[in-house]
Amino acid sequence: MALLTCMLAFASCSLAGQAPPQQRPTAVPRPALAVPLGAAVNYNALINDARYRDLLRATFSMVVPENEMKFDAIEPEQGQFNFQRADAIVTFAEDNNMWVRGHTLVWEQQLPAWLTNGHFTRDELMRILKEHILTEVGHFRGRVKTWDVVNEALAGTGLRDDLWLRVIGPDYIKWAFIWAHEADPQAQLYYNDYADQDGPKADALYTLVTNLRSQGVPIAGVGLEMHVDARQPPDAQAVAATMRRFAAAGFQVAITEMDVMLQHLTGSLQSQYQTQAAIYRAFALDCRQAPNCKFFTTWGVCDQYSWIIAATHHADAPLLFDKNYQPKPALYAVTGAL
Ligand code: G3I
Numbered sequence: 001m002a003l004l005t006c007m008l009a010f011a012s013c014s015l016a017g018q019a020p021p022q023q024r025p026t027a028v029p030r031p032a033l034a035v036p037l038g039a040a041v042n043y044n045a046l047i048n049d050a051r052y053r054d055l056l057r058a059t060f061s062m063v064v065p066e067n068e069m070k071f072d073a074i075e076p077e078q079g080q081f082n083f084q085r086a087d088a089i090v091t092f093a094e095d096n097n098m099w100v101r102g103h104t105l106v107w108e109q110q111l112p113a114w115l116t117n118g119h120f121t122r123d124e125l126m127r128i129l130k131e132h133i134l135t136e137v138g139h140f141r142g143r144v145k146t147w148d149v150v151n152e153a154l155a156g157t158g159l160r161d162d163l164w165l166r167v168i169g170p171d172y173i174k175w176a177f178i179w180a181h182e183a184d185p186q187a188q189l190y191y192n193d194y195a196d197q198d199g200p201k202a203d204a205l206y207t208l209v210t211n212l213r214s215q216g217v218p219i220a221g222v223g224l225e226m227h228v229d230a231r232q233p234p235d236a237q238a239v240a241a242t243m244r245r246f247a248a249a250g251f252q253v254a255i256t257e258m259d260v261m262l263q264h265l266t267g268s269l270q271s272q273y274q275t276q277a278a279i280y281r282a283f284a285l286d287c288r289q290a291p292n293c294k295f296f297t298t299w300g301v302c303d304q305y306s307w308i309i310a311a312t313h314h315a316d317a318p319l320l321f322d323k324n325y326q327p328k329p330a331l332y333a334v335t336g337a338l
Contacts, residue, residue, distance in 0.1 A: 030061055033338040035288050038062030038101065038297035040257065042305040043085050046092060051325050056301050057096040059320075059331075064101040064256075064297060065089045066307070070110040074136050078114050078128070081135055090143055101256075101297070102144040104151035104192060105133050106176045108162035116163060125167045130179050137183035146295075148192040148223055148256070149180045157204040173208075174217050181218040188294075192223035192256055198238035210249055221252030221292075226283055227299065230275055231264040236282035243290035252292050255283055257299040259318035260330070261308055272317075277329035280320070284337035296338055 031037075039060045045052040056063070067073060068085040075081055093100045106129065120128065137147065150173050152160065159165050164172040173191075180189050191209055195201035205222065212219050224242070228234065243253050260276045287293035300306045302321035309316055317323070320331040 030057075030059060031335050033061075033335060035284075035293065035338040036061045036099075036295040037334065037338055038064060038295055039301045040064050040066040040103075040297065040299045041089050041092075042066055042300065043068050043089065045301070045305045046089060052301060052305070053092070055321055055325055057098070060098065060301070062099050062101060062295055062297065063089060063093045064103045066103075066300070067110065069102050069136070070104060070107065071115065071132065072110045072112040075132055076112050078118075079131070081139070083139055086140075090140065094143070099146075100140075100144045101295075102137070102140060102147040102187075104148040105136065105180060106149065106153075106164060106172065107151040108160055108164070111163065120167060122167055122169070125164075126172075126175065129164075129168070129172065129176065133176060133179040134183045137180050137187065141184040142186065144184075144187065146188040146190060147180055147184075149176050149189045149219075151192045152194065153191070154193055154195060154201060154204055154208065157200045174212060174215060177212065177217045177219050188220040188252070189218055190221045190223045190252075190254070190256075191219060192225065194225040194227060194257075197234045198241055202242055206245060206249070209246075209251060213250070219251075221254060221294065222246055223254050223256035225257040225299075226255050226259075227257060228260045228279055228283075229264060230260050230262050230272070230279060233260070233279045233282075236286055239283060240286045240290065243286060243293055247290060247292040252294050253287075253290065254294050255287050255296045257297060258283060259299045259306060259308060261312075261316055261318050263308075263312065263314050263316045269317075273329045276317075277333040280330040281333035281337050284334045288337050296334070298334075 037060050039056060041063045065086055068089060090100050153173055154160060159170055177189055193205055195205040209219055209222055246253050260279050262272045262276060265272045284296055287296045298319055300319045302325055303317045303319050304323035306318050308318050320328060320334060322328055
């Protein structure tokens with residue numbers, strides 16, 4: 001009976017303790033998809049915009065904080081951890097029966113000034129990174145199921161010349177995964193990057209993760225970002241081949257940050273939307289048809305909050321919902337494919 005109660009309430013409640021369900025079911029049933037559809041969450045919109053929250057919980061089964069789990073947000077001063085915003089996103093997800101992907105533990109960007117200006121030795125930076133990862137992953141242990149442990153470490157075919165590589169050396173990648181696994185052995189650990197075509201960078205990515213695996217590093221999967229300019233989308237067959245290659249090597253994959261920028265297209269808005277929908281459909285189908293593709297995430301919910309507008313200083317409409325919260329052809333293309 002307790003099991004039935006838990007299942008009916010969509011809650012992951014403790015049978016041993018017979019605790020009542022803590023989580024509310026979703027207000028609107030989400031489409032039942034074979035591949036989970038997720039979205040990056042803009043914290044300010046989540047807190048301040050009820051229509052945004054409604055759209056999120058009605059459409060997506062997974063969330064990833066767009067900025068609130070990055071190094072500068074979590075550890076703004078050395079040794080002082082601030083989980084308030086990230087906790088709010090995780091609590092929203094739990095309240096709505098969504099799962100959470102953590103993004104990201106190690107990246108060259110969004111680092112606090114104390115870290116970038118600190119002139120630390122290798123041993124000091126190793127200790128800082130270890131404490132950061134153990135504290136952050138430990139804080140969310142059991143609540144964040146998947147982590148982007150290392151983000152965009154490749155620049156072309158080599159490792160990016162960033163703080164981590166310069167001070168620690170290439171081993172920082174291996175240690176980041178080992179420490180994340182130590183903090184939550186159940187979490188699925190991913191390497192995330194935008195090497196999503198079949199060029200030299202995709203080969204470098206394959207070499208990087210298979211080398212880590214051969215050293216016993218606990219890496220479960222590879223995130224393929226998929227920020228696309230509609231004028232020149234990647235080849236969907238090449239992406240499918242990349243997914244198959246990782247499947248053969250025993251890696252999960254996921255589309256982790258998809259959006260489709262329209263600002264370089266001409267023609268009517270409706271024709272641009274159709275072009276965009278076709279691009280989304282192609283990569284959603286890649287994911288649906290790959291045996292190892294575990295989820296499909298868009299980098300935002302609706303157009304008015306997309307990072308692309310701030311980054312390019314240009315109007316755009318890259319997501320599945322428009323700036324008036326209305327579904328676009330891309331939404332039906334993605335949900336149909338998944
Ligand atoms: O928080 C500050 C705020 O205090 C300040 O007033 C404001 C003024 O510009 O900036 C705010 O920080 C911004 C932050 O987003 C939060 O809004 C940064 O300037 C801005 O650069 C930052 O952009 C984020 C970007 O990563 C950083 O490189 C985007 O929102 C975020 O969507 C983007 O996400 C990345 C993924 O993490 C990794 N893959 C690529 C993807 C797109 O670049």
